[in-house]
Amino acid sequence: MKCIVGLGNPGKKYHHTRHNIGFMVIDELLSRHHWSLNKSKFNGKYALEHDLGEKIIFLKPQTYMNLSGECLYPLMKYYHIDIDDILVIYDDLDLPVGKIRLRQKGGHGGHNGIRSIIDHLGTKDFKRIRIGVGRPTNSMPIVDYVLSTFPKAKQEDVHESIKKSADACEAWLKAPFNEVMNEFNH
Template sequence: MKWIVGLGNPGTAYAGTRHNVGFMAVDALAKRFGISVTQSKSKGLLGEGNVAGTKVALLKPMTFMNLSGESVRGYMDYYKANLEDLIVVYDDLDTEIGKIRLRYQGSAGGHNGIKSIIQHTGTQIFNRVRMGISRPEPGMNIADYVLSNFPKSEADKVASMVDQTCDAIEYALTHPFDQTMAKYNR
């Protein structure tokens, strides 16, 4: 089974924020694949289905960003899920707004959700899709920035980025991740 974890913060107050693009991507995948992500499991919301002959699980941790690893670990333990079948989707300050970057390993890069996953899984080796939110203007607080909503002027770039993320993940369901990286890291 392939499992896709979108990182974000629960609650309507965070729904449209930069930090919640991982949730946005999972919601878009759920719509695309006809999967309902409403089952409460492993400290998150879970949905399962079949896509192109592959069993797929979509997970949105409800632990808040900094504790995302608790939900990931809980899912791994309960379902005996393999890390090589995991794809984590999250926001990235160092990637330009509207762009995505795929990686299969690396440090947390200052992202507390990824740091929590590394802590709870004991490894930095897992597939990732980083969704670009760009850095804020000099002097703006990072926490305030990532918890701010996207302005209307960025709506088209965000929508395109979510679609591209979904395309990459759908491709990764039936292709090795290194091939997916070669196709989508441009």
């Protein structure tokens, strides 16, 4: 069983914010396959689906970003999901809007959702897709920036990065992650 986790904050007020780009990728995947988040447990909403002979969970933690690990860890234990079968999708300030980067492991880089997952799982060794949201070009505090929406001028880049990230998720269901990284990291 594989688990694809999109990070974000629950609630309408956060729906289109930079911090919720992980949720947006899960929405794209669900839309492509006409699936829905029809289960709710472990402070998360998720879909348990079958594709290509594999069970897959698409998860949106509902704990708020900083507590994402509190949702993922019990779900992994309940479904006996191995750390190698987890893929976490989240926003990254250090990448420009429209850019994605796949990694096999790494630190939290100041991202509190990833910090929570590392703390709860007890390891940094899980697959990720980092999606660029850029940094503020003015004196806007980071917290306000990640909780703001993308400007209209960046919408096409945002949609492209969501599409590419969903494509990478689908590729991972068919191929080893290092091959997927070689295809999408350029």
